[in-house]
Amino acid sequence: MVKVRSKALANARSMRTLGPQREGTGVVIDSEGLVLTIGYLIVEAETVELSTTDGRAVPATVVGYDYGTGFGLLKALRPLPVKPVQFGQSAGISERELVLIVGFDGVAPAYVVSRRPFVGYWEYLLDEAIYTAPATVNWSGAALLNREGKLLGIGSLVVGDAMGTRTQVPGNMFVPIDLLKPLLGDLIATGKSSARPRPWIGINTQEVQGNVIVMRVSPEGPAEDASIRTGDVIVGVGGQQITGQADFYTRLWKTGDAGVDVPLEVLRAGRVETITVKSIDRDRYFRPKPTY
Numbered sequence: 553m554v555k556v557r558s559k560a561l562a563n564a565r566s567m568r569t570l571g572p573q574r575e576g577t578g579v580v581i582d583s584e585g586l587v588l589t590i591g592y593l594i595v596e597a598e599t600v601e602l603s604t605t606d607g608r609a610v611p612a613t614v615v616g617y618d619y620g621t622g623f624g625l626l627k628a629l630r631p632l633p634v635k636p637v638q639f640g641q642s643a644g645i646s647e648r649e650l651v652l653i654v655g656f657d658g659v660a661p662a663y664v665v666s667r668r669p670f671v672g673y674w675e676y677l678l679d680e681a682i683y684t685a686p687a688t689v690n691w692s693g694a695a696l697l698n699r700e701g702k703l704l705g706i707g708s709l710v711v712g713d714a715m716g717t718r719t720q721v722p723g724n725m726f727v728p729i730d731l732l733k734p735l736l737g738d739l740i741a742t743g744k745s746s747a748r749p750r751p752w753i754g755i756n757t758q759e760v761q762g763n764v765i766v767m768r769v770s771p772e773g774p775a776e777d778a779s780i781r782t783g784d785v786i787v788g789v790g791g792q793q794i795t796g797q798a799d800f801y802t803r804l805w806k807t808g809d810a811g812v813d814v815p816l817e818v819l820r821a822g823r824v825e826t827i828t829v830k831s832i833d834r835d836r837y838f839r840p841k842p843t844y
Contacts, residue, residue, distance in 0.1 A: 554578045554610075554634060555603040555656035556589050556626070556693060561839055564596035565771070576692030577655040578602060578626060579703060580634045586740070587632075588732070589693035590708050591617040591624030596838050602628055603656070614841070616739035619834050620750070621731045622676070622708055624693075625739045637695060640702030642682065642728035651684060651704065653724065655694040662686060662724070665715045669798065670725055673756045673767065675834075677801045678727065683714040685723035696726045703729050744835060749810040751831030755780060759797040763787075773837060778829040780818070787824060788817030810834075 556578040560567055570592055578587040587602060594600060600612040610632060615625040645651075645664055653660045662684040670681035682696065682705045694707035705726030714723025738746045754773025757764050764786040769776045788794055789803040807814050810833035818827050 553605075553654055553656055553695060554580060554587060554632065556587070556593055556600065556612075557603065558594050558597040558600045561596050561598045561841065563839060565838055566592075566596050570595070574692075577690065577694045577707070579693070579695045579706065580632055580636050581639070581703070582636050585612075585628035585630075585632055586615070587612065587626040587628060588703075588706060589624045589626060590706055590727070591619070591622050593693055594624045594626065596841075598841060600626060602626070602632065604632065604634060605656075606633070608633070614743075616743035617835075618735055618739060618745050619676075619752075620745065620747075621678070621735065622727050623706065623732050623735070623739070625736075637697070637701070637703045639729055639733070640698050640700070640704045642704045642730045645682065645698065645704055650699065652697045652701075653684065653688050653691070653694050653707065654697055655688075655690040655707070657690050660688040662688065665721065665723060668716070671759075671797045671801070673758060673797075675752055675755070675801060675804075677798055678731075680728065681708075682726040682728055683711065683723050684726065685714045685721055687711075687714070687722040687724055691724045694724075705729050749833040749835065750805045751807055751810050751812050751814055752834035752837070753778075753780075753804070753814060753829045753831050754837065757786070757797060757800070762796050764794060764797055764800050770837065774829050774832055778827050780816070780827060780829065781820070783820075785819040786816055787819050790815050791817070793817075807831075810836075 574593045578589040612626045666683040670678040691707040696705040709725045715721040754770035756768035766784040794800045
C-alpha cells in the first residue's frame with residue numbers, strides 16, 4: 553500500500569466539497585506502477601504524490617476515473633518498492649467473514665456485516681456494496697483483503713448503518729473489486745469506461761420518507777441552468793412517480809445517454825411543475841488538468 557496525496561486545481565469545481573488537498577490510500581496492483589484508489593481523492597488533481605512506508609515520495613499521474621463505480625487509477629512515475637496485490641473474488645465473500653482493512657497507516661481487522669445496495673446523495677448508486685464493522689479510520693482508498701491477502705474492495709466511506717438502514721452500527725463501505733475487472737482495460741487505454749455515459753444533472757439529494765429533496769445544486773451545472781433550487785422536492789421523472797433516491801437515479805439513467813433532456817416533476821411552494829434539465833456527461837463538468 554502507498555499513501556496518496558493530491559492537490560486540486562486552483563479552479564477545481566470539487567474544491568468546495570472535497571477540499572484543496574486530499575489524502576488516502578492507494579493499492580499497487582501491478583509491477584508497472586499502477587495504483588488503484590478511490591476516485592474522489594484524485595478528481596481534478598493538479599499533482600499527485602505517492603509515499604511508501606520507508607518515507608520515499610514518488611510522483612504519479614492520473615490514469616483514469618470511473619464515475620459509475622468510483623474507482624480511480626494512478627501510475628507511479630518511478631518504480632515503487634511495493635509488492636502488487638492480487639485480485640480476489642468479491643462475489644464470493646460472505647457475511648461474518650473476517651477481513652483485513654489495510655491503509656497507509658496500518659491494518660485493522662473487521663467483519664463483513666452486510667452486502668446490499670449503496671445509494672449516494674451525489675447521483676451515485678451501487679447495486680451491491682460491501683459493508684464492514686467495526687468502523688476504521690483512514691478508510692479512503694483502503695484495501696479490503698481476505699485471509700489469503702487478495703483484494704476484495706476499495707474503501708469509500710464511513711457509514712452509520714453498516715448492518716442495514718434499521719440499525720445504528722458504525723462501519724465502512726467498500727466498492728467491490730469485481731466491478732473493476734471489466735473496466736480496467738478501458739481505464740488504462742482511455743481513462744474511462746467505454747460504456748455510453750449516463751445523464752448527469754448536478755444535484756445532491758436526501759431521501760426523507762420516500763421524498764427526494766434537493767440539498768445542493770452544483771454551481772454552473774445542468775440543474776442550476778434549469779433553475780432547480782435547494783429545497784425542491786423531486787416527485788417524478790418523465791411523468792412517472794418516483795419512490796426514493798434509488799428509483800430516481802434508475803429512472804434518470806433510463807431517460808437516455810448523457811445530453812438527453814430530462815423532464816422532472818418538482819414540488820415547489822405547494823405546487824408541482826415540470827422542469828426540463830439538459831443533462832451532460834459528468835466528466836465534462838470537472839475541469840481537466842491543463843496540458844502545455
